[in-house]
Amino acid sequence: MNLRKILVIANFAKPQSEIALERLRRWATVKGISIVVRAGLDSSPLLEKDLDLVVTLGGDGTFLKGARIAAELDLPIVGVNLGSLGFLTSVGIENIESALEQVLTDSFALETRIRIEARSVGATAPIKTCTALNEIGLVHTEISRRTEIELFAGERSLGSYPGDGVLIATPTGSTAYALSAGGPIIEPTMDCLIVTPLAPHRLGVRSLVLPSASVFLAVARRPAQVLADGDPVMALSPGMALEICKAARPTRLIRFGAPIGPDFWTMVRRLS
Structure with a gap:
């Protein structure tokens, strides 16, 4: 080089x-x-x-x-x-x-x-975008100690995640925050994305491994904040949504x- x-x-x-x-x-x-x-x-x-x-x-x-x-x-x-x-x-x-x-x-x-990209959607807020190598996290705020995120993959509903929040992680991120939350270890060059709940207030909610071509829509049902590799990016009020997908670069x-x-x-x- x-x-x-x-x-x-x-x-x-x-x-x-x-x-x-x-x-x-x-x-x-x-x-x-x-x-x-x-x-x-x-x-x-x-x-x-x-x-x-x-x-x-x-x-x-x-x-x-x-x-x-x-x-x-x-x-x-x-x-x-x-x-x-x-x-x-x-x-x-x-x-x-x-x-x-x-x-x-x-x-x-x-x-x-692979990196992951998040973009705010809807006309109620200015469009913000961010990318991450490990994960995009949708977590509770400092004021509200509980959040609830409804998650879709394309037209399919993946369900609602009440609790501390939910992570959309890359294979690289599978050994970071997602691992601490009980997610699977994925070989880092694989082409997939991982959905891992954070302390869910619901029985039977487990991590999911989905194709990297999946486009997620995350809708906040309670106040939440968005983290990109642990850094705060934006706040979500109830009803606000975020589109999450594999980043271009x-x-x-x-x-x-x-x-x-x-x-x-x-x-x-x-x-x-």
């Missing part, structure tokens, strides 16, 4: 972030590659152009923010893990230089991970073999 300019998104709250950034800078200087650094908490518009790669320094949370930018710019992304267990950030700080050398020589695997995740990064099922085994 021809690298001229790299966008680095760093979580400076991590103690090792400055060390990792300095190692990356030294490597880039030797190679004649420009580095643009952005804090993970920075939500301002990105003005830089002609970027070739996104690198995140932090945990999976920092990676999710970087993945959103990478998808918008249609760029591949590498995650450097400065946390503990990282499903998305598989490169350790000690392997930064060797991983980037492999990027230069095209010695890597490029995994296409995926996340293009650069993966390395051993010893740089463990595979997915090795990470799953570490959960137990």
